[in-house]
Amino acid sequence: MSKPDQFVLRLPADTQALMAEGARQMGICNSCRYCEGYCAVFPAMERRLEFHGTDLNYLANLCHSCGECYYACQYSPPHEFAIHIPQLLGAIRAKTYRQYAWPAPLANLFDSNGLFVAVALMAGIAAILLLATLFAGNGAALAEARPDGSFYAVIPHTAMAGVFGLVGLFVLVALLAGFMKFWRDAGENLAEFTRPFALAETLKDIATLKYLDGDSQVGCTYPGEQPSQARRWFHHLTFYGFLLCFAATLVGTLYHYGFGWQAPYGFYSLPVLLGTLGGIGLAIGPAGLWWLKVRQDPLTASPEQAGMDIAFIALLILTSLSGLALLAGRESQWMGSLLILHLGAVMALFISLPYGKFVHGIYRGAALVKYALERRRPGLDLGGD
Amino acid sequence: MRSSALSCKASARHPPQPWFRLGRSEPSAPAKRISRTDIPKQHESTTMKDPYACDVLVIGGGNAALCAAITAAEAGAKVTLLECAPRHYRGGNSRHTRNIRTMHRAPMHPLIEAYPEEEYYQDLLKITGGNTNEELARHVIRTSEPAIAWMRAHGVRFQPSLGGTLHLGRTNAFFLGGGKALVNCYFHAAELLGVKVLYEAEAVDLEVKNNRFTSAIVRKDGAEMRIGARAVVVAAGGFESNLEWLEDAWGPAAKNFLIRGTPYNMGKMLRVLHQRGAEAIGDPKQCHAAAIDARAPKFDGGIVSRVDCVSLGVVLNRDGLRFYDEGEDFWPKRYAIWGRLIAMQPDQIGYCIIDRKPIGRFMPPVFPGFKANTIAELAQKLGLPVDIVVKTIADYNAAVVPGQFDHTIMDNCHTRGLAPEKTHWALKIDAPPYYGYPLRPGITFTYLGVDVTPRAQIKMKSGDVAENMFAAGEIMAGNILSKGYLAGIGITIGTVFGRIAGEEAARHVKA
Ligand SMILES: Cc1cc2nc3c(=O)[nH]c(=O)nc-3n(C[C@H](O)[C@H](O)[C@H](O)COP(=O)(O)OP(=O)(O)OC[C@H]3O[C@@H](n4cnc5c(N)ncnc54)[C@H](O)[C@@H]3O)c2cc1C
Ligand code: SF4
Ligand code: SF4
Numbered sequence: 001m002s003k004p005d006q007f008v009l010r011l012p013a014d015t016q017a018l019m020a021e022g023a024r025q026m027g028i029c030n031s032c033r034y035c036e037g038y039c040a041v042f043p044a045m046e047r048r049l050e051f052h053g054t055d056l057n058y059l060a061n062l063c064h065s066c067g068e069c070y071y072a073c074q075y076s077p078p079h080e081f082a083i084h085i086p087q088l089l090g091a092i093r094a095k096t097y098r099q100y101a102w103p104a105p106l107a108n109l110f111d112s113n114g115l116f117v118a119v120a121l122m123a124g125i126a127a128i129l130l131l132a133t134l135f136a137g138n139g140a141a142l143a144e145a146r147p148d149g150s151f152y153a154v155i156p157h158t159a160m161a162g163v164f165g166l167v168g169l170f171v172l173v174a175l176l177a178g179f180m181k182f183w184r185d186a187g188e189n190l191a192e193f194t195r196p197f198a199l200a201e202t203l204k205d206i207a208t209l210k211y212l213d214g215d216s217q218v219g220c221t222y223p224g225e226q227p228s229q230a231r232r233w234f235h236h237l238t239f240y241g242f243l244l245c246f247a248a249t250l251v252g253t254l255y256h257y258g259f260g261w262q263a264p265y266g267f268y269s270l271p272v273l274l275g276t277l278g279g280i281g282l283a284i285g286p287a288g289l290w291w292l293k294v295r296q297d298p299l300t301a302s303p304e305q306a307g308m309d310i311a312f313i314a315l316l317i318l319t320s321l322s323g324l325a326l327l328a329g330r331e332s333q334w335m336g337s338l339l340i341l342h343l344g345a346v347m348a349l350f351i352s353l354p355y356g357k358f359v360h361g362i363y364r365g366a367a368l369v370k371y372a373l374e375r376r377r378p379g380l381d382l383g384g385d
Numbered sequence: 386m387r388s389s390a391l392s393c394k395a396s397a398r399h400p401p402q403p404w405f406r407l408g409r410s411e412p413s414a415p416a417k418r419i420s421r422t423d424i425p426k427q428h429e430s431t432t433m434k435d436p437y438a439c440d441v442l443v444i445g446g447g448n449a450a451l452c453a454a455i456t457a458a459e460a461g462a463k464v465t466l467l468e469c470a471p472r473h474y475r476g477g478n479s480r481h482t483r484n485i486r487t488m489h490r491a492p493m494h495p496l497i498e499a500y501p502e503e504e505y506y507q508d509l510l511k512i513t514g515g516n517t518n519e520e521l522a523r524h525v526i527r528t529s530e531p532a533i534a535w536m537r538a539h540g541v542r543f544q545p546s547l548g549g550t551l552h553l554g555r556t557n558a559f560f561l562g563g564g565k566a567l568v569n570c571y572f573h574a575a576e577l578l579g580v581k582v583l584y585e586a587e588a589v590d591l592e593v594k595n596n597r598f599t600s601a602i603v604r605k606d607g608a609e610m611r612i613g614a615r616a617v618v619v620a621a622g623g624f625e626s627n628l629e630w631l632e633d634a635w636g637p638a639a640k641n642f643l644i645r646g647t648p649y650n651m652g653k654m655l656r657v658l659h660q661r662g663a664e665a666i667g668d669p670k671q672c673h674a675a676a677i678d679a680r681a682p683k684f685d686g687g688i689v690s691r692v693d694c695v696s697l698g699v700v701l702n703r704d705g706l707r708f709y710d711e712g713e714d715f716w717p718k719r720y721a722i723w724g725r726l727i728a729m730q731p732d733q734i735g736y737c738i739i740d741r742k743p744i745g746r747f748m749p750p751v752f753p754g755f756k757a758n759t760i761a762e763l764a765q766k767l768g769l770p771v772d773i774v775v776k777t778i779a780d781y782n783a784a785v786v787p788g789q790f791d792h793t794i795m796d797n798c799h800t801r802g803l804a805p806e807k808t809h810w811a812l813k814i815d816a817p818p819y820y821g822y823p824l825r826p827g828i829t830f831t832y833l834g835v836d837v838t839p840r841a842q843i844k845m846k847s848g849d850v851a852e853n854m855f856a857a858g859e860i861m862a863g864n865i866l867s868k869g870y871l872a873g874i875g876i877t878i879g880t881v882f883g884r885i886a887g888e889e890a891a892r893h894v895k896a
Contacts, residue, residue: 028689028751030749031688031689031748031750032687032688032689034562034563035563036547036548037544037545037559037561038561038562049745049749068562068566071562071565071569072561072562072563072565072566073565074480074481074563074564075689076473079685081689225569225573381746382548382693382745382748382749
């Protein structure tokens with residue numbers, strides 16, 4: 001039997017060389033086209049005859065490294081054509097995250113993403129602890145049991161809202177700036193982005209995770225060679241869990257400012273129900289994605305993505321578990337510590353959104369909008385083969 | 386001695402052919418040829434142990450073999466499958482395919498409209514010049530319709546006609562991911578059914594007594610073993626990877642052929658079957674050959690090495706002269722004759738020349754064309770006689786009759802007063818830059834095979850029918866395809882006859 005390393009594609013680290021390799025591989029795919037039905041990458045590729053850096057950045061963000069086109073490729077290494085699209089596009093995608101990061105110097109945070117997330121977590125916890133001790137006066141007050149589960153006795157609402165509001169604002173600006181860089185690099189203008197049909201198509205693709213379905217309901221070749229729906233379902237749990245938690249926060253804010261109702265809310269109140277459901281999704285989903293990731297066929301894995309994937313997943317799990325624990329223990333003497341842990345994790349999650357795996361949602365979403373726009377534009381007419 | 390005589394794989398490395406020497410023949414290394422009679426004697430040894438004994442032994446790992454193995458296993462037979470390639474390169478030529486031609490009376494995903502039996506049969510008659518076995522052909526055509534459901538049930542997924550192949554949307558069903566995805570599904574299905582798959586296991590001989598198969602001699606891991614079975618299905622493809630054999634059939638010209646598919650179809654089983662008394666069918670010179678880029682690898686270049694601008698330009702030979710009407714018909718209908726046309730030119734090479742105008746109107750080629758700002762410079766880059774090329778193009782330009790160019794119809798752009806004329810899509814070649822693509826004959830597969838009954842049993846020269854020996858796929862396709870080719874029928878024949886062979890073999894075993 002051949003040794004495994006002959007199946008490995010060695011990609012250049014240098015950006016220019018990587019883009020040249022990308023153009024080479026896409027050129028071969030473009031005259032083959034056998035994988036056209038798997039995902040959006042191939043139909044988008046077919047609209048082009050040449051592949052510049054900007055085209056490759058766009059195509060890379062349409063790919064989610066499911067592996068289908070690797071297993072199907074008659075030219076995978078050691079064949080001399082050496083085609084390996086999941087690894088190629090995975091490597092380019094990782095580069096785009098750095099390229100579009102704002103402010104630019106923070107792009108370095110992608111390099112050792114695990115370390116960054118760990119530091120962010122510690123800093124987040126420390127900051128919340130500092131806030132809490134500042135207001136509570138002394139550490140002992142934090143360990144008091146509060147039968148009413150009142151968080152604001154530990155950290156006043158204004159302090160909490162102020163800090164998270166500020167961080168949230170920064171994160172929003174950073175993500176928007178990243179999006180603008182991507183959109184401009186893709187050669188599009190903002191007016192196009194707001195075309196309703198394209199947005200609607202994209203939202204539908206995202207809501208159903210259309211491209212994690214392969215075709216005809218069998219799923220994708222992830223983590224291994226046999227198609228499975230596992231990744232799709234775990235991603236759904238993660239995504240909708242995230243949305244539910246977000247919704248819980250919005251409803252809570254509305255209660256607070258709109259109706260003047262103060263937290264804590266009862267177990268069956270809307271914010272707590274939403275948060276609990278979301279938290280459960282956000283615990284099981286990422287755990288499942290982690291479990292799949294560990295099992296991923298090394299032949300289709302993209303080493304450039306691995307670090308940030310795990311860092312993001314771990315942080316999501318910590319956030320959801322600490323949130324659920326806080327809910328369970330909010331009337332005990334652990335409430336103060338749990339609240340600090342949870343808010344610290346949420347803070348780290350916020351801070352790392354623009355500098356971690358979360359950005360895939362922004363660029364992939366934007367790439368899908370471009371894809372929907374492109375499909376309405378006239379394509380090449382190459383006649384028959 | 387060339388390794389190909391010893392190993393199950395043709396030597397993939399051919400003498401390097403820098404582009405500037407493409408036009409000149411390579412001095413051929415003296416190679417020892419295996420003669421057709423150089424077949425091993427029947428193996429005598431009885432001491433070899435047989436851990437793989439089974440009911441049905443399937444030889445081959447492509448579409449036909451897999452369909453046979455799955456069908457036999459589903460019928461309850463214990464099946465062993467021998468694939469001489471390593472796992473990564475399993476699947477023979479089938480791993481390079483993309484579609485199956487399927488009869489259908491009504492739209493049937495992914496096929497549109499209808500493609501009735503009679504039309505399919507007439508298409509086949511047209512390309513074979515009427516020379517087909519009607520009984521077998523009609524059987525294949527009729528059984529192709531239910532085959533789609535069977536394929537789906539075994540994991541094969543389909544997709545609408547690929548970009549650039551819309552003309553096939555009615556007749557040919559495309560596999561999602563192409564042929565490698567297809568064989569991946571089948572290998573998985575076979576393994577789930579308990580089929581024992583042996584990779585890098587090459588059948589080198591068959592033991593046949595009184596038209597009955599008893600066992601196969603198999604080379605694996607450098608040693609030989611005997612595998613006994615109560616029936617055998619031979620689905621080991623043609624002999625297209627065997628350069629010596631191609632040279633036997635074609636003469637020295639074969640040295641310049643490229644092999645589009647697997648290097649593993651050495652024709653060993655074909656030769657052994659003929660040697661053991663099977664009736665041969667077909668002409669060793671008949672094959673499917675397309676014109677492909679001369680820079681493609683010697684083996685396994687597959688679909689991407691095609692060059693699709695012939696009908697939009699002119700093709701010159703080594704001497705700088707045109708030799709055939711490039712605009713005779715739509716390219717999809719003509720690409721398969723150009724392999725043969727180029728094989729008949731000196732040094733088996735051609736050069737397709739276009740100017741700027743067709744760029745963006747044909748499927749993108751993998752190898753970029755040679756590019757120059759004048760015809761003379763292009764001729765020089767391609768190693769062609771400059772003066773003659775300049776004159777050929779000038780004469781051609783002078784003969785072009787202006788018309789309305791439209792490459793989607795048989796338009797009225799043609800030449801007048803040339804030999805040969807270009808009858809459609811003839812535009813002047815006068816807008817620099819100019820591009821040149823060197824072309825070689827690319828063999829897809831050979832048609833020489835064994836004669837079979839409609840039950841896929843092998844017919845013997847003695848007039849008997851071998852009760853427990855079956856053949857499927859390329860190795861018997863010559864019964865239906867005497868010459869010419871109908872896109873997608875290779876997989877149809879393999880699927881239909883693979884299933885028949887598997888079913889009949891299992892039935893024989895149980896009887
Ligand atoms: C580039 C290309 C594209 C094509 N596209 C299409 C298409 O789209 N549609 C279509 O219908 N046809 C297509 N064809 C033709 C098609 O590939 C064949 O007709 C078909 O695959 C034949 O199937 P098969 O199972 O008989 O042979 P193969 O798929 O070639 O399988 C033969 C198998 O036998 C094995 N083998 C050989 N000798 C031995 C031995 N001694 N012991 C053990 N194993 C052995 C080989 O390794 C191989 O696995 C294409 C061919 C090529 C080259
Ligand atoms: S990945 Fe391979 S099989 Fe798929 S389109 Fe590209 S070259 Fe073709
Ligand atoms: S890995 Fe999956 S998503 Fe990426 S290009 Fe291949 S088929 Fe498409």
